[in-house]
Amino acid sequence: xxxxxxxxxxxxxxxxxxxxxxxxxxxxxxxxxxxxxxxxxxxxxxxxxxxxxxxxxxxxxxxxxxxxxxxxxxxxxxxxxxxxxxxxxxxxxxxxxxxxxxxxxxxxxxxxxxxxxxxxxxxxxxxxxxxxxxxxxxxxxxxxxxxxxxxxxxxxxxxxxxxxxxxxxxxxxxxxxxxxxxxxxxxxxxxxxxxxxxxxxxxxxxxxxxxxxxxxxxxxxxxxxxxxxxxxxxxxxxxxxxxxxxxxxxxxxxxxxxxxxxxxxxxxxxxxxxxxxxxxxxxxxxxxxxxxxxxxxxxxxxxxxxxxxxxxxxxxxxxxxxxxxxxxxxxxxxxxxxxxxxxxxxxxxxxxxxxxxxxxxxxxxxxxxxxxxxxxxxx
Numbered sequence: 001x002x003x004x005x006x007x008x009x010x011x012x013x014x015x016x017x018x019x020x021x022x023x024x025x026x027x028x029x030x031x032x033x034x035x036x037x038x039x040x041x042x043x044x045x046x047x048x049x050x051x052x053x054x055x056x057x058x059x060x061x062x063x064x065x066x067x068x069x070x071x072x073x074x075x076x077x078x079x080x081x082x083x084x085x086x087x088x089x090x091x092x093x094x095x096x097x098x099x100x101x102x103x104x105x106x107x108x109x110x111x112x113x114x115x116x117x118x119x120x121x122x123x124x125x126x127x128x129x130x131x132x133x134x135x136x137x138x139x140x141x142x143x144x145x146x147x148x149x150x151x152x153x154x155x156x157x158x159x160x161x162x163x164x165x166x167x168x169x170x171x172x173x174x175x176x177x178x179x180x181x182x183x184x185x186x187x188x189x190x191x192x193x194x195x196x197x198x199x200x201x202x203x204x205x206x207x208x209x210x211x212x213x214x215x216x217x218x219x220x221x222x223x224x225x226x227x228x229x230x231x232x233x234x235x236x237x238x239x240x241x242x243x244x245x246x247x248x249x250x251x252x253x254x255x256x257x258x259x260x261x262x263x264x265x266x267x268x269x270x271x272x273x274x275x276x277x278x279x280x281x282x283x284x285x286x287x288x289x290x291x292x293x294x295x296x297x298x299x300x301x302x303x304x305x306x307x308x309x310x311x312x313x314x315x316x317x318x319x320x321x322x323x324x325x326x327x328x329x330x331x332x333x334x335x336x337x338x339x340x341x342x343x344x345x346x347x348x349x350x351x352x353x354x355x356x357x358x359x360x361x362x363x364x365x366x367x368x369x370x371x372x373x374x375x376x377x378x379x
Contacts, residue, residue, distance in 0.1 A: 011122045018342060032166060032228070034312075039275055058263045061260070064083065085244050087247065096223050111132050112131055136170070174205060230279060290312070301321070303320065
């Protein structure tokens with residue numbers, strides 16, 4: 001049998017081992033998916049598009065109307081780009097992969113703020129790059145700027161930032177983003193800005209784009225999508241934008257692989273960006289849940305966590321329980337019937353567990369009760 005690409009032997013599958021659907025009696029704190037239906041106007045727009053027969057090939061980067069709608073949406077975050085420099089990809093992950101393909105060559109080092117969402121590590125390795133995991137500050141999980149500076153070498157090509165952050169729930173301050181941009185300017189690095197959770201912010205400061213600062217726009221590829229803020233995870237729709245030269249490479253990636261996203265989904269994605277009441281309702285619900293969930297986490301023996309500032313995750317330190325994170329996650333599933341993600345599946349995540357509060361209030365309350373009873377019984 002011919003040999004396989006050796007890169008795959010170095011790549012895991014992220015959280016997959018702990019995301020398998022458990023038995024019905026288990027409370028799941030694992031899935032990063034809003035527990036809302038996709039808003040009805042979005043669904044209706046896709047159905048109408050199908051009825052109009054919009055099922056043929058179309059413009060590879062996405063319809064002009066949708067690309068302009070994304071451009072207008074990004075303007076709300078001080079990201080001012082031409083619609084021609086927007087590509088609609090089959091999911092935010094694909095948009096991230098295109099971005100990496102455009103700027104990373106074999107041997108290039110890419111800085112990650114650790115613990116980082118594991119797909120970044122896998123994508124970088126697939127392209128022959130070298131992920132460099134730089135620990136964040138504890139306990140708030142914000143960037144350690146000096147550590148980032150110390151991690152830069154002659155091989156460093158890019159830095160990936162994700163704020164609001166998965167898995168930590170941190171939202172980087174404008175000053176921190178400004179310092180990251182200055183580091184990128186000084187070291188001539190690309191910035192890949194994953195803004196997928198930008199509409200889900202609960203703290204005192206909002207999502208801040210690197211484009212907001214001098215030197216940022218010319219070196220930043222901005223990646224986002226509809227999955228989280230619009231409850232459209234299964235629609236697989238994302239966007240990427242950046243400097244025109246970089247976007248020409250991204251367009252080539254799309255044309256050479258996916259061709260374009262499903263034609264009949266584009267009008268629906270355009271409608272989604274016009275919605276306000278539906279998206280505000282979702283965001284308000286998560287804001288309330290995070291307060292209740294954090295209070296519950298604080299009540300667990302041996303468990304501590306900072307208040308999450310955005311997205312819908314809490315990254316909790318379970319050192320005080322006497323268990324490591326794998327043992328905690330395994331026993332929580334078997335003994336408490338609660339499913340969580342062990343942090344050591346991400347470099348820098350040892351003795352941490354990630355929990356999603358994108359679940360119903362009833363499930364959040366019941367899951368906390370089960371964990372509290374279980375931890376109290378074994379201590």
